Amino acid sequence: MRAREIGFKVLYDIEKNNNYSNISINKHFKDLDIKDIDRGLATELIYGVIENKYYLDYIINKLSKIKTKKMSAYVKILLRMGIYQILFLDSVSDYAAVNETVNLVKKYDKRSSGFVNAILRNVIRGKDNIKTIEEKDKLKYLSIKYSYNPWIIKNCIEKFGIEFTEDLLEANSEKPSIYIRVNTLKIDRDTLMKQLEDLDVKCYKVSGIEEAIRVENLKNIENNKLFKEGLFTIQDISSMLVGKVINPSENSKVIDVCSAPGGKSTHIATLMKNTGNVVSRDIFEHKLKLIKSSVDRLGLKNIEVEKFDATRLDNNSIEKFDYVLADVPCSGMGIIRRKPEIKYKEEKEIKDITIIQKKILDNASRYVKIGGIIVYSTCTIFDTENIDIVKKFIEENENFELVKIDEVNVDLENQEKGYLKIYPNIHGMDGFFIAKLKRIR
Numbered sequence: 001m002r003a004r005e006i007g008f009k010v011l012y013d014i015e016k017n018n019n020y021s022n023i024s025i026n027k028h029f030k031d032l033d034i035k036d037i038d039r040g041l042a043t044e045l046i047y048g049v050i051e052n053k054y055y056l057d058y059i060i061n062k063l064s065k066i067k068t069k070k071m072s073a074y075v076k077i078l079l080r081m082g083i084y085q086i087l088f089l090d091s092v093s094d095y096a097a098v099n100e101t102v103n104l105v106k107k108y109d110k111r112s113s114g115f116v117n118a119i120l121r122n123v124i125r126g127k128d129n130i131k132t133i134e135e136k137d138k139l140k141y142l143s144i145k146y147s148y149n150p151w152i153i154k155n156c157i158e159k160f161g162i163e164f165t166e167d168l169l170e171a172n173s174e175k176p177s178i179y180i181r182v183n184t185l186k187i188d189r190d191t192l193m194k195q196l197e198d199l200d201v202k203c204y205k206v207s208g209i210e211e212a213i214r215v216e217n218l219k220n221i222e223n224n225k226l227f228k229e230g231l232f233t234i235q236d237i238s239s240m241l242v243g244k245v246i247n248p249s250e251n252s253k254v255i256d257v258c259s260a261p262g263g264k265s266t267h268i269a270t271l272m273k274n275t276g277n278v279v280s281r282d283i284f285e286h287k288l289k290l291i292k293s294s295v296d297r298l299g300l301k302n303i304e305v306e307k308f309d310a311t312r313l314d315n316n317s318i319e320k321f322d323y324v325l326a327d328v329p330c331s332g333m334g335i336i337r338r339k340p341e342i343k344y345k346e347e348k349e350i351k352d353i354t355i356i357q358k359k360i361l362d363n364a365s366r367y368v369k370i371g372g373i374i375v376y377s378t379c380t381i382f383d384t385e386n387i388d389i390v391k392k393f394i395e396e397n398e399n400f401e402l403v404k405i406d407e408v409n410v411d412l413e414n415q416e417k418g419y420l421k422i423y424p425n426i427h428g429m430d431g432f433f434i435a436k437l438k439r440i441r
């Protein structure tokens with residue numbers, strides 16, 4: 001199967017089944033025998049179309065009497081792909097963009113091939129005019145330009161102001177860097193960098209996190225021999241900061257109540273040098289397998305994986321742990337660069353999330369021993385899911401207080417007060433919130 005057809009199948013799967021892009025890509029690319037160059041084009045098309053969905057639809061609707069809402073998913077997706085190639089991809093000629101798209105329409109929705117051909121030719125003819133967004137209302141304009149559900153932009157403007165919001169939208173449109181975490185149980189950073197460079201992977205040390213490397217040209221990771229040997233794992237630096245902030249002592253007892261796919265649990269277990277015990281829980285059985293496979297690959301002996309719903313209180317865990325991590329489910333507004341479909345979430349989809357977050361924090365806090373630490377974290381930037389939850393929790397629980405974070409140097413203003421607010425446009429990493437609380441009595 002060729003790159004464009006794979007890209008089309010993934011986009012169709014995401015549109016029809018509401019799947020996450022990374023999950024759908026993994027499903028479709030697994031066991032597929034294609035050249036790196038085709039894999040690259042398919043991935044570029046998938047992410048490009050998802051990232052620019054509203055903008056591409058705006059252009060289609062400018063040119064077509066039949067609006068995108070009324071089009072079949074086949075035609076709509078293929079039009080988006082064709083227009084994306086014409087307007088965004090210098091490496092693809094206009095001729096190839098039209099020809100290849102029309103061939104796919106002939107295969108999947110034959111009667112629409114003339115229509116698609118005409119729209120794509122109109123895009124080529126009027127390229128410069130067509131690109132312009134004729135919208136006076138700033139909110140609507142930004143929602144088309146950056147392709148966001150308008151409520152998200154409205155929320156950002158209300159919370160952060162227009163200038164910060166535009167910076168944030170711009171930063172969220174950038175390609176994220178890939179970071180890996182060295183498995184310090186098996187290898188040191190310098191040696192791993194050398195071995196990766198021998199495989200043509202470019203490596204850069206990350207200052208402040210001694211186990212982190214920024215990599216370029218790391219392709220087909222699952223098949224990389226150093227990855228298979230468990231010498232490293234993929235993890236963004238914001239996520240690594242959580243482990244750094246917890247900073248567990250060797251031989252401690254730790255529980256991570258929302259742990260799949262296991263990035264932070266395996267980091268914590270590694271920081272403890274395979275001593276003590278980390279209980280890694282998640283509500284979804286299928287996700288536990290991901291944790292287990294990382295644990296095996298990385299050679300960790302101190303992790304126990306369990307299925308448990310963190311909104312339920314586990315009476316057997318009360319006051320049993322030195323460190324507790326509540327890395328709760330959230331709206332994901334900090335990781336839009338990696339999961340662009342988050343931009344289209346409906347407000348109602350995350351309506352109940354703060355209730356769940358608070359419930360999980362309340363339960364998790366009961367597992368902390370006196371003198372122990374609980375870290376509450378999310379990959380979102382909205383206070384309602386972050387500091388507001390923590391403040392409410394402290395108001396209701398005088399046994400806990402925020403403690404100064406001095407393990408990292410990222411958000412100097414707030415870390416004095418016990419939390420980190422990380423934004424892609426300020427810190428150049430995934431947007432995260434990390435709060436560190438101590439049980440004082």
Ligand SMILES: C[S@@+](CC[C@H](N)C(=O)[O-])C[C@H]1O[C@@H](n2cnc3c(N)ncnc32)[C@H](O)[C@@H]1O
Pocket residue numbers: 239257258259260261262263264265281282283284287308309310311327328329330379
């Ligand atoms: C932010 S992710 C955790 C990421 C993970 N800590 C890591 O570093 O790889 C949140 C996780 O919470 C899980 N989750 C959602 N609701 C849950 C619940 N009620 N109880 C336990 N886990 C839950 C999700 O399946 C998801 O894996």
